[in-house]
Amino acid sequence: MSAALFSRAFHRAVLHGVLLITSLATVFPLMWMITAAFTPNDLITARAIRLWPEEPTLANFAEAASRHPIWTWLWNSILTATLITVGKLVLAVPAGFAFGRMSFPGRRTLFWFVIATMSFPTVLAIIPTYIAVVKLQAFDTYGAMIVPSIPYIGFYVFYMRQAFRSLPSSMFEAARMDGAGLWRQFTEIGIPNVLPAIAALSVISFMGAWNIYLWGQLVLEDRFKKTLTTGIAAFADLEGADRVWGPLMATSLLSVVPVLLIFLLAQRFIVEALAPGADER
């Protein structure tokens, strides 16, 4: 083995070592959640560290479902996260197209107007929005959860603009020659060519919406309207002595798995689509 080859192998081994340790350390705090979800409830507090459930069981899921409507929560999470995602895309994709491929008076100003909201913390708008929701009698409705969560689209508009800009102009020229109007250029040329970007943004939006915590806590009241994230908060709010760790952790696991699956399936997509800057001039 040559010295150069050896040094490269050594390099790679070090890299893997560092990454492996970092990955395990990152997942470690969640280890307990995973094992506790499958450990009988009365055994859980007996040990601080557990790498494997002593008597693996699914009873915690049944127990959780008998205490709280966790399947309804799961459905609510899917419903709200999906609608928020669709809403964001409906707003952001056409806007990104117009900002990226059309020239019109005020384009720059309007673009910055939308993009500047990327740096707005959501908590800032929370009080006036809360008052509006209450005064409009929308308190404790899915609408109150969904509608105000949609307009955080600065990020999405920015990305869609980049995605549309990176398409070669010749594509659109050709369509124009064929007499395609703007709408057809958008739906027939634009959208099909930026599907990876749309997919990536959908996943990111879905994950974000899945985890909306403070706002959901505030406006969802009925226990059948809660999402998993807010439901778990109510579950975990019980005082220590009354906490049922097993069912709580089972529900927590339930809240993580769907999003994790989506992420794992889509991660290639995301990584390919999420790079801004590959610009065509």
Added chain:
Amino acid sequence: MFEISRRQFMAGVAVSAGAGVMKSAPARSADAAVEVSSPWGADKPFQKVVDAFNAKKLGVTVTNRFDGDYESAIAKAVASTAAGRPPAMMITGWKFGYFARRTLGVRDLRDIDPARAGAILANFRPSVLPLVTIDGAVIGLPWAMSTPITFINSSLWREAGLDPALPENPDTQWLYENARKLDAALKGKHPTYRSALALSNNEWTSQSFIQNAGGYIIDPDGKLALDSPEAVIGMTEYCAPAHEGLWIPVSGKEQDASFESGALAICTTSSTRAATFPFGHAKAVTAKFPGLAGHPRRLNSGGNFLAVYARNKEQAEASLAFLEFCASKEGQSIWAAVGYLNTSLHDVPLINDFMKPAAAQLADGLTAETIWPGKRGLEGQEVWRKWVSRMLLKEVTVPDGLKGAHQELDVLISG
């Protein structure tokens, strides 16, 4: 194929809709429906009270809605009240009495029906009625009272070789001395033991110390009294174990978790824990809350009240029907399982012997937790807790901490 599956689907919908109706079957369509916002889920004894009431089929159907702790339930009540549909009934802490009356507009029970209200309240000890009388209005049922008591992990106590016979009226000298012995005996030698003592930084314990020293947080004239020498004596004694390292102050949840896992040997907290701690891993035994040697004991209590917020006559009267049941001997007997003290005149047996110190404290006489007055009273508890934290952590000296708390609270509650 499509048709069939569609029909099957529709049939499925019909069945599940039917099941939905079945679940709420006891409710006849003519029943008045009353929803109670509560801090307890469906697995708690309060649900049993609700179920027992509904089983009587009195033409009123009550549903229990779990809304989290008092603070989050209050926040939701503000929102739904502003939206024009306040909860028909809500359970909240005594400490929020002023807020409930002045801001949320809780109903005076006597305004709904003076005769029935009088009959309901006649079930309770006269001494607890002032707790639910705010600005001259009777704002609810004073049905839940707890008081801080001492919980001791019996096996840690035994392993440290301490005397299993606990004094009837323990004082801090006795408690701290035993905590020191326990720590010396077990520290670093026991697989689960980690810390000797926790007094809780919650609504009641610091107030108890001040009162035991002869002082007040808010004196009987309604004036803030944290600048008194008695308050300094009480808080110095309260902070001593933290300054000495016997007590590591943590949040209530973490404290409970440590105690249950056998890491914490002694903790003073709400007597409602007597329903759980003795039967868990810690096998707790109980004693009264420590007094101050050489001072008369003047302990306090905390609790919650069940109140009516419904504006319309039908709902308000239906709510009274539920209150009547809750105040009755039958209702109180089911309710007792939560672990609260019996505030009614009914003869309700203690749920277990671990409740005895709490019952004895009630017999000795209890004062109320602080009901923070003023428009910004909601913040009072939070501000006081923050200053207690500073004193515990030695960020300020006890006299300076009390001075700071006095000044900040004075602005809040006089406004």
Added chain:
Amino acid sequence: MRISLRRLAPYFFVGPAVLSVAVFLYGPLIASAVLSVLDWNLLSSDVSFVGTRNYAAMFSSVDFRLSAWNTLLYCAILIPAQIVLPLLLAVMIHAVRRSPLQGFYRGSLFLPTIVAYSVAGVAWSWMLNPVNGLFNELFGYFGFPKSRWHTDPDLALLCVCLVTFWKTFGLNMLLWLAALANIPPELREASQLDGAGPGRHFFTISLPLMTPTAFFISVTTLFHVLDDIVGVIDVLTHGGPAGRSSSLLYFLWQQGLQFFQFGQASAVAVIIIVVVLVATWLQFRLGENKVHYG
């Protein structure tokens, strides 16, 4: 007619986005400015104008000043950490991109990002519990002195930083990975032919090509950090001990939605808005000169 419709078309495309942003994001900012000069608690019908009294009350409040200072510390610690450490991880993952373990690394490192705050709070208070938490058990085992972690006034803020970082670094890591993956491989080969080492290659070729991502991350990280801290504080410390881990946004949250002091909370909101807008404007001004994204 056709011509005017053509001219209007772009506005139909951007209109919904612009309107929704105006109503739901800029609207509340203006509403906050109005609320900040009022005294109102949502329920009472009497609304009184108090001028700058809410602002005066905030600036003279010790808790406000403490949380403002904490917010500065949070930004000083978390913004660089949230930019640089994810980049390091992304570079390492990118270097082993042909390994079958790469997916595992990416998935594990991203996992906390999709965990609910309430779950993260439970997991971390189990690790950090000063009485019998895992960290102290390990410290004790190796003979180190035990720590009070998030209940220690001097460490609470750092613990919130740690948990916030753990909870959120995944997204930036993903963005960096995406940028790295999109660097044309020919460039790498070219620089290898020139005899450039991996370090030089990174700083002279890769990093400059990633400036759009760098700019983008630096802008979004600011508000992500501000937002995410609130969730972590809410589940871990509640701003304690004695306000030592509170941040401006958490302070706002407490004032507004725990104590219903909408006027004062809105005054805090307005102060934050001014600071955030200035910071964003500066970032864009600085960024625009250096970044070429068209």
